[in-house]
Amino acid sequence: DAGVTQSPTHLIKTRGQQVTLRCSPKSGHDTVSWYQQALGQGPQFIFQYYEEEERQRGNFPDRFSGHQFPNYSSELNVNALLLGDSALYLCASSLAGTGTNYGYTFGSGTRLTVV
Amino acid sequence: AQKITQTQPGMFVQEKEAVTLDCTYDTSDPSYGLFWYKQPSSGEMIFLIYQGSYDQQNATEGRYSLNFQKARKSANLVISASQLGDSAMYFCAMSSDNTDKLIFGTGTRLQVFP
Numbered sequence: 539d540a541g542v543t544q545s546p547t548h549l550i551k552t553r554g555q556q557v558t559l560r561c562s563p564k565s566g567h568d569t570v571s572w573y574q575q576a577l578g579q580g581p582q583f584i585f586q587y588y589e590e591e592e593r594q595r596g597n598f599p600d601r602f603s604g605h606q607f608p609n610y611s612s613e614l615n616v617n618a619l620l621l622g623d624s625a626l627y628l629c630a631s632s633l634a635g636t637g638t639n640y641g642y643t644f645g646s647g648t649r650l651t652v653v
Numbered sequence: 654a655q656k657i658t659q660t661q662p663g664m665f666v667q668e669k670e671a672v673t674l675d676c677t678y679d680t681s682d683p684s685y686g687l688f689w690y691k692q693p694s695s696g697e698m699i700f701l702i703y704q705g706s707y708d709q710q711n712a713t714e715g716r717y718s719l720n721f722q723k724a725r726k727s728a729n730l731v732i733s734a735s736q737l738g739d740s741a742m743y744f745c746a747m748s749s750d751n752t753d754k755l756i757f758g759t760g761t762r763l764q765v766f767p
């Protein structure tokens with residue numbers, strides 16, 4: 539049973555560019571959340587997708603956007619990259635309504651470096 | 654606003670000994686969940702244990718137990734019989750019924766030595 543799959547694992551981009559990160563949720567899960575983890579910090583919630591709609595959003599600018607596809611997979615897009623966007627981006631999946639009780643399954647993340 | 658505080662940046666423990674990782678939280682929500690995750694150097698967040706705010710008993714999962722003291726707003730993780738493979742970052746996190754997202758602390762780096 540495959541867990542959460544994220545691609546790519548590592549990425550280097552130049553300031554001002556745009557990037558797309560991808561996530562395939564665990565089999566049977568229908569909700570995808572994205573987190574940003576800066577070096578030495580805990581993960582910060584970016585947004586959550588369910589039924590192809592953004593359901594919740596954290597304190598991130600509009601440069602961060604996302605999408606969820608009918609097969610529940612998701613993309614995170616970041617425009618106009620800043621040096622401060624360098625971080626590990628984690629995707630977490632859950633079954634709607636159960637995440638609060640049973641937690642989430644996380645992927646191994648995409649490490650984004652902006653130079 | 655919800656907040657998780659982990660005051661121990663790093664902890665050392667000898668193999669086979671027990672260790673306690675501290676976590677305090679702040680919330681005004683009447684119903685919430687508390688989680689501990691392990692993050693090895695690979696980056697993946699591995700779910701360890703969950704405690705619901707209305708649970709009467711402290712949660713246990715194998716060598717992991719959660720010392721839940723609601724009045725003190727603390728949710729410490731106890732790892733018994735530490736193993737070398739337990740060396741990793743450990744994060745305490747919280748969610749509430751009002752919001753299906755996790756609020757994380759800053760983590761504690763645990764190092765287990767032989």
